[in-house]
Every structure is written in structure tokens, then in C-alpha cells.
Amino acid sequence: MNAKIRIRGLTKTFATGATRVQALAGIDLDVQDNEFITFVGASGCGKSTLLRAIGGLEYVDSGSLSASGREVAGPGADRAMVFQHYSLYPWLSVMENIRWCRRLAVHTRDRTLADVEAASGRADALLQLMGLGHARDAYPNQLSGGMQQRVAIARALMPKPEILLMDEPFGALDAQTREVMHDLIRHVHKVEKTTIVFVTHDVEEAIYLGNRIVLMAPRPGRIAQIYDVPLPDARRQDMKHGQDFLALKKEILARIRETSGMKTDFDLLEQLNQPAG
Amino acid sequence: MSHPPRPSFWAIRAPLSARRYWLLALVGILVPFAAWWGVTALELADKVFMPSPLDVAKRLLNWAREDDLVGDVAISTYRVVAGWTLSAVIAVPLALLIGTWRPVQALLEPLTDFIRYMPAVAFIPLVMLWIGIEESSKIAIIFIGTFFQMVLMMAEDVRRVPMAQVEAAQTQGASRAEIVQLVLLPSAKPALLDTLRVTMGWAWTYLVVAELVAANSGLGYAILKAQRFMQTDKIFAGILLISTIGLVIDQMFRLVHRQSFPWLHGK
Ligand SMILES: Nc1ncnc2c1ncn2[C@@H]1O[C@H](COP(=O)(O)OP(=O)(O)O)[C@@H](O)[C@H]1O
Ligand SMILES: [Mg+2]
Numbered sequence: 001m002n003a004k005i006r007i008r009g010l011t012k013t014f015a016t017g018a019t020r021v022q023a024l025a026g027i028d029l030d031v032q033d034n035e036f037i038t039f040v041g042a043s044g045c046g047k048s049t050l051l052r053a054i055g056g057l058e059y060v061d062s063g064s065l066s067a068s069g070r071e072v073a074g075p076g077a078d079r080a081m082v083f084q085h086y087s088l089y090p091w092l093s094v095m096e097n098i099r100w101c102r103r104l105a106v107h108t109r110d111r112t113l114a115d116v117e118a119a120s121g122r123a124d125a126l127l128q129l130m131g132l133g134h135a136r137d138a139y140p141n142q143l144s145g146g147m148q149q150r151v152a153i154a155r156a157l158m159p160k161p162e163i164l165l166m167d168e169p170f171g172a173l174d175a176q177t178r179e180v181m182h183d184l185i186r187h188v189h190k191v192e193k194t195t196i197v198f199v200t201h202d203v204e205e206a207i208y209l210g211n212r213i214v215l216m217a218p219r220p221g222r223i224a225q226i227y228d229v230p231l232p233d234a235r236r237q238d239m240k241h242g243q244d245f246l247a248l249k250k251e252i253l254a255r256i257r258e259t260s261g262m263k264t265d266f267d268l269l270e271q272l273n274q275p276a277g
Numbered sequence: 278m279s280h281p282p283r284p285s286f287w288a289i290r291a292p293l294s295a296r297r298y299w300l301l302a303l304v305g306i307l308v309p310f311a312a313w314w315g316v317t318a319l320e321l322a323d324k325v326f327m328p329s330p331l332d333v334a335k336r337l338l339n340w341a342r343e344d345d346l347v348g349d350v351a352i353s354t355y356r357v358v359a360g361w362t363l364s365a366v367i368a369v370p371l372a373l374l375i376g377t378w379r380p381v382q383a384l385l386e387p388l389t390d391f392i393r394y395m396p397a398v399a400f401i402p403l404v405m406l407w408i409g410i411e412e413s414s415k416i417a418i419i420f421i422g423t424f425f426q427m428v429l430m431m432a433e434d435v436r437r438v439p440m441a442q443v444e445a446a447q448t449q450g451a452s453r454a455e456i457v458q459l460v461l462l463p464s465a466k467p468a469l470l471d472t473l474r475v476t477m478g479w480a481w482t483y484l485v486v487a488e489l490v491a492a493n494s495g496l497g498y499a500i501l502k503a504q505r506f507m508q509t510d511k512i513f514a515g516i517l518l519i520s521t522i523g524l525v526i527d528q529m530f531r532l533v534h535r536q537s538f539p540w541l542h543g544k
Contacts, residue, residue, distance in 0.1 A: 075444070077450025088442075089463070100459075142540075156445075161448075
């Protein structure tokens with residue numbers, strides 16, 4: 001079967017004044033249909049750039065990139081994106097946010113009464129799935145960060161995107177809320193059959209969510225290694241304490257430390273405490 | 278019995294109950310008035326320089342009875358609203374274009390910036406030359422005074438819409454026109470209304486300037502005429518009248534803001 005997302009020789013360089021940063025250097029990757037793939041790596045290794053390129057939000061310098069068999073030439077309704085924050089429409093209620101895509105021509109082109117009813121049913125189902133039933137008419141700024149991200153996910157899922165792109169969507173949430181969101185998004189992946197590409201800097205999150213983990217390294221941004229996650233599809237929180245999980249976590253953390261170039265210089269730290277002179 | 282510590286009245290950004298707020302606001306307004314009344318009651322200043330509040334009130338009554346107070350207020354308000362509306366009607370779509378598309382910004386923003394530093398008041402002779410001294414010249418001066426600032430501020434309002442809102446729409450398949458209409462405009466609306474409120478204040482300033490120079494009716498003209506006849510009390514009355522109208526309009530804008538954007542006012 002053909003890959004859902006096919007990336008070959010992708011490169012991207014950012015030029016800001018005289019400095020040039022190679023954010024992506026020769027990325028090759030196939031993501032399978034209905035896969036849950038996570039990108040992890042040190043800050044600045046190009047995770048967001050790669051995700052945004054798949055979403056069509058970032059232009060690349062060379063290489064080829066296709067999603068669902070079509071060349072990516074810009075953003076499209078088949079690839080929904082969930083951002084870390086500030087992406088909800090604060091002037092709309094939770095339900096109006098979720099149903100927002102129904103105002104767009106692409107989703108209402110040949111609409112029949114049955115379509116409208118199906119959409120309304122889907123919006124209700126998503127609202128329930130995300131545990132937002134009681135917040136239906138609330139405005140986003142009346143919700144906690146975790147609830148806001150649920151709305152953002154429901155809104156992204158509403159038009160049945162084939163691919164869901166998530167850029168550190170739980171980065172601003174506390175640890176407990178994050179665990180709940182992890183199980184929720186795994187559940188969504190199962191019922192919606194969406195292909196999910198998930199960017200994080202949290203190794204534990206990357207392992208717990210992913211079927212595969214793409215470890216990236218910076219300067220230049222590249223794929224350092226791809227790991228298969230040795231966990232069954234049905235994830236449980238206690239798996240985080242399993243042997244395989246911990247071993248993989250340790251290995252990935254060590255690799256990130258190696259590539260990040262941020263070594264602790266104990267001599268230098270020592271000097272900080274020396275009296276001047 | 279000991280109480281848990283309470284926040285100090287003077288703690289930085291400490292909350293203040295509504296009652297205390299309005300009490301202090303009242304004090305803030307009444308004290309200068311009382312000082313004014315005190316100065317005139319003790320006859321510390323010549324009446325020609327500083328009329329008493331009572332003189333001003335009497336003059337206001339006189340103005341309403343024997344002269345055309347209502348007419349002056351009406352014509353001035355009309356000029357302000359007309360000039361300001363004309364500005365707004367052109368500025369909103371233009372600001373949406375500038376705030377959305379860089380090429381439009383490049384084409385128009387530096388130019389607008391340049392024009393806004395031209396002194397609007399110095400255009401009065403030109404406007405009189407080009408348009409004459411009819412109603413439209415006063416409206417034109419208010420327009421010149423407010424429009425360019427308005428466009429720049431509103432373009433900034435549009436630019437401040439978070440990129441994540443735009444990109445979320447793009448990844449749902451929204452077209453450019455749909456993004457302008459369904460994301461940028463509604464997202465910027467509260468800020469745009471605030472800009473409209475602020476520029477309304479400026480429109481009143483330019484009204485007075487326009488009427489001082491090129492009018493034979495209106496509040497600004499009445500103030501100028503009063504100066505010729507040394508009617509200081511009427512000058513005071515005119516100034517207080519304009520500030521009162523401004524305050525009322527400002528409050529109306531705030532009310533509309535609360536009604537239109539309930540999510541910003543914790544409803
Ligand atoms: N718009 C941009 N302009 C200039 N440099 C950028 C831009 N976006 C990203 N970069 C640079 O590209 C590199 C990769 O960034 P990014 O993809 O955001 O990394 P990550 O998401 O892994 O932290 C970084 O060095 C970053 O500074
Ligand atoms: Mg990032």
C-alpha cells in the first residue's frame with residue numbers, strides 16, 4: 001500500500017539577515033495510513049518546520065512531499081492542524097467553534113438536508129467524546145487550558161480530516177491533564193481512523209502516544225533514528241513503568257542529550273561561584 | 278481575635294470595589310469644580326478671566342433660550358459624525374487589506390504614515406480654496422484629521438490577530454476571502470471598535486479647529502464669537518458642553534462594546 005504521507009529529500013533553510021539556519025536537511029520519511037507517529041528531539045531540530053511543511057504552511061526549498069497521494073502545494077482541508085494555543089476563535093462559543101468549518105465553501109458545496117443533519121450529529125458526538133457537553137455554550141476564555149485544547153481537537157476533527165497534525169498541543173498543560181488528554185487522543189485515533197503526526201519535546205509523551213517515534217537532531221535538522229514502540233495498540237498509564245518503556249525512554253533521552261549540544265560544563269559552573277579577580 | 282491579613286488599599290493593582298471606585302471618581306471630578314467655585318466666590322480672579330460656575334450655568338440657559346444652543350450642538354455633532362463616519366467607512370476595508378496583505382501594506386502604509394505627519398490644521402486654507410466654506414469643508418477637515426491615524430491603528434488591530442487563528446482556518450480549507458471575512462474581521466472587531474471610540478475623540482478636536490476658522494455656526498464658532506465679545510462665561514460653557522458630549526459618546530461606545538463582545542466582559 002502507498003504511504004499516507006511520503007517525504008523525499010526535503011530541505012529547508014531559514015535566512016534571517018546574515019545568519020542561515022538549515023532547519024531541514026534531506027528528510028526521507030513514509031507515514032502509513034492510520035499510523036500514530038510522533039516527532040521528538042531537542043529544541044530547534046526542525047520538528048515544527050517539518051510538521052508545518054506537511055500542513056502546507058511552510059514552503060520548502062527542495063525535495064518532494066505528498067499527502068494522500070497528492071503533492072502538497074499549500075494548506076488543505078485533508079490536513080487539519082492543532083496548535084499549542086491561541087488558535088480558538090474567542091468570539092464563538094464552544095459549539096460554534098467546533099462547527100466553524102461548516103461555514104466554509106469546501107465543506108458545504110453539495111449539501112443536502114441529510115448532510116446538514118449528519119454534520120450536526122457529528123458535532124454533538126465530538127462534543128460528547130471530548131467531554132465538553134456541559135461547556136457547549138461557553139466561550140473559550142471561560143475554559144481551562146485542557147478544555148480549550150479539547151475544543152481545538154474537536155474543531156480540527158469536525159471535517160473528518162484524513163491527517164491530523166499536532167504541534168505540542170499539550171505543551172502548556174499540567175501533568176495530570178496531559179495524561180487524560182493522552183488517553184483521549186489515543187481513543188480518537190482508534191475511532192476516527194485518522195493518521196496522526198504529533199510533535200513533542202516530551203519523550204514519555206512521544207512513546208506513550210506513538211506507534212513509531214521519529215527522533216530528530218539539530219544543526220542541520222535531520223532524522224537521527226526511527227523507533228518502533230514495543231507497546232500494544234491499547235495503551236494504559238501503567239505501561240509507563242514497564243521495562244521496555246523505561247529502556248526506550250532512557251535511550252532516546254541519551255540520544256537527545258548527545259545531539260542537543262547543551263552539555264553541562266561543571267568547570268564553568270564552578271567558576272560562577274569563585275570570587276572575582 | 279485576629280483577622281487574616283487583607284490586601285492593602287495601596288497594593289499594586291489591587292482590586293477596588295465598584296462603590297469605592299465611583300466614590301473616588303466623584304471626588305476627582307468634584308474637587309476641581311469646588312476649587313473653581315471657591316476661586317470665584319472669594320473673587321480671587323477677575324470675572325473676565327474666570328467666570329463663576331453660576332455665571333456659566335446662567336449663560337448656558339441664556340444660550341438655550343435666546344440663542345440657538347440646540348442648533349449649535351446639532352450642527353457640530355452632525356459635522357463630527359459625518360467626517361468620522363466617512364473616515365471609518367473607508368478606513369475599515371482599507372485597514373483589512375493593509376493588515377492582511379504585505380504588498381498592500383508596502384504600497385499604502387509608508388504613504389499613510391507620511392501624510393499623517395502633515396499638520397491637518399494647515400490644510401484648512403487649502404480645503405477652503407478647494408471646497409469652499411460649505412458644510413463639506415468642515416467635514417473634510419475632520420476627515421483629514423482622523424482618517425490617516427485611523428487607518429494605521431486599524432491595520433495594526435488586524436495584524437494583531439494571532440497567526441494560529443489564521444492557520445487553523447487554512448488547515449480547514451478556508452479560502453483567503455473566507456479567512457478575511459470569518460477570522461480576521463471578527464477577531465479584530467473589538468479592537469476596531471476601540472479605535473473608532475478613540476478617533477471619535479480626535480474628530481471633536483478637529484471640529485473645533487475647523488469651526489474656529491471656517492464656520493458661522495456650531496459650538497466652535499460660538500466659542501470664537503464669545504471671545505470677540507469677551508464673554509468668558511460662554512467660552513467656558515462651550516468647552517464644558519463639548520467635553521460632556523464627548524463623555525456621553527465615549528460611554529455609548531463602551532456600552533456597545535459590552536453588548537457586542539460579551540466574551541470579553543465575563544458574561
Ligand atoms: N520563521 C523562521 N525564521 C527563521 N528561523 C526559523 C523560523 N522558524 C524556525 N526557524 C529556525 O529553524 C530551526 C528549526 O525550528 P523549529 O522547526 O521550530 O524547531 P523545533 O520545533 O524542533 O523546536 C530553529 O533553529 C529555528 O530557530
Ligand atoms: Mg516547535
